[in-house]
Amino acid sequence: MINRRDFMKLSAIGGGAVFLSGLSQLSQAAAMTYDDYYFVQLSDSHWGYQGPANPESANTLRKAVATVNGLATQPDFIMFTGDLTHTTDDPKERRKRMTEFREIVGELKVKNVHFIPGEHDASLDNGAAFKEFFGDTHYSFDHRGVHFVTLDNVSDPGANIGAAQLEWLAADLARQAKDARIVVFTHRPLFDLAPKWDWATRDGAKAIQILVDYANVTVFYGHIHQENHHMTGHIAHHSAKSLVFPLPAPGSQEKRTPLPWNPAAPFSGLGFREVEAEASPALLKITEFPVTRA
Numbered sequence: 554m555i556n557r558r559d560f561m562k563l564s565a566i567g568g569g570a571v572f573l574s575g576l577s578q579l580s581q582a583a584a585m586t587y588d589d590y591y592f593v594q595l596s597d598s599h600w601g602y603q604g605p606a607n608p609e610s611a612n613t614l615r616k617a618v619a620t621v622n623g624l625a626t627q628p629d630f631i632m633f634t635g636d637l638t639h640t641t642d643d644p645k646e647r648r649k650r651m652t653e654f655r656e657i658v659g660e661l662k663v664k665n666v667h668f669i670p671g672e673h674d675a676s677l678d679n680g681a682a683f684k685e686f687f688g689d690t691h692y693s694f695d696h697r698g699v700h701f702v703t704l705d706n707v708s709d710p711g712a713n714i715g716a717a718q719l720e721w722l723a724a725d726l727a728r729q730a731k732d733a734r735i736v737v738f739t740h741r742p743l744f745d746l747a748p749k750w751d752w753a754t755r756d757g758a759k760a761i762q763i764l765v766d767y768a769n770v771t772v773f774y775g776h777i778h779q780e781n782h783h784m785t786g787h788i789a790h791h792s793a794k795s796l797v798f799p800l801p802a803p804g805s806q807e808k809r810t811p812l813p814w815n816p817a818a819p820f821s822g823l824g825f826r827e828v829e830a831e832a833s834p835a836l837l838k839i840t841e842f843p844v845t846r847a
Contacts, residue, residue, distance in 0.1 A: 589830065590629045590829070591628050591629065592629055592631065592632060592696075592828055592830075593631045593663075593826070593828075594738075594773055594825060595617060595631065595634075595796060596636070596776075596795060596796070597636040597671065598614045598617070598638075598654065599639040599797040599798075600637060600639065600650050600657070601638050602639040604811075606798035606811035606813070608814060609820070613796055613823065613845075616845040617825060618657060618661055621661060621663075622660070622661060629663075631667070632667045632669075632738055633668045634739070634773065634775040634793060635670050635775050636670075636673045636775065636776070637654050637671065637673075637683075638650040640672075640673040647682050648685070655686055655687075667703070668683075669690065669691070671707055672710075672741075672751075672776075676707055677710070679708050680705065690703075690705035691705040691718055691721070698734060701737075701738065702722065702726070702736070703737075703738045704738070704739045704743075705718060705740075707740050712751065719760060722763055723763050726763065726766075726767060729767065731766065731767055733767060733769065735770045736770075736773065737764065737770065737772040737773070738772075739754070739772065740775050743761055743785075744757055745757075747803040747804050752777050761785050761786075765786055765788065768787070770787075770788045771788070771789050771790075772789070773793065775792065778795035779799055779822070791826075791839060794826075794841065795822075795823060798822075799822030799823065800812065823843070824841055826840060826841050826842065
């Protein structure tokens, strides 16, 4: 079986991976508090979608699960950054899709799996169904010397985080040292990437204002169905590819319609990422993987 390191090399050679290093430096003290490990980010599976942008949509999530399960070295944890399911006006259908999604990802070998909602999951009922199936829409946790924070910028249909959650964020981070290693997960970008396409958070600047006081912050998000790397001051923001269909580059056309399915290269533009936290040298490394090896 191919091991993870070899798979990373093959992916890079084949054009299915982008390898970035030195994104965020840790303080030497912080680097001493954890061992090397990695986690996987998956995003925008849109379970329940049916349409020409992905005629294989009933299989794509399962292929991604199989690919992650095929990694010889399994990640410490997995994070799904929203739009687990495709939007529906029918509350019963919404819960059916969430049930099916949960059953499929239940096949992951790694059982330490975290979820945040996307607007397709949460904006029509303020996150009620999501909470029934997956728990809180925002929370924090610590793992091997890194403080992870999830923010909900989708349950409010107006694309706001909201004053109460911003107050919670400030209080949560107040317990961290100014040079603590902090990773934030959101669905929408916190900055104004393409507001006319809903690729923004209306009060995202307020969240960034809170985060900017900390020296080592990296934000991982979904929503835009493609890689995008952006800096707000010293804070790095990295979007993830989708598991259902890619979308056009920000502002490249009038509407954000999905890119056409290419039967000659099925699953092109789809994928997930691993993020490796290394203690020596102290940095994060991102590797992009295709959604399936086949």
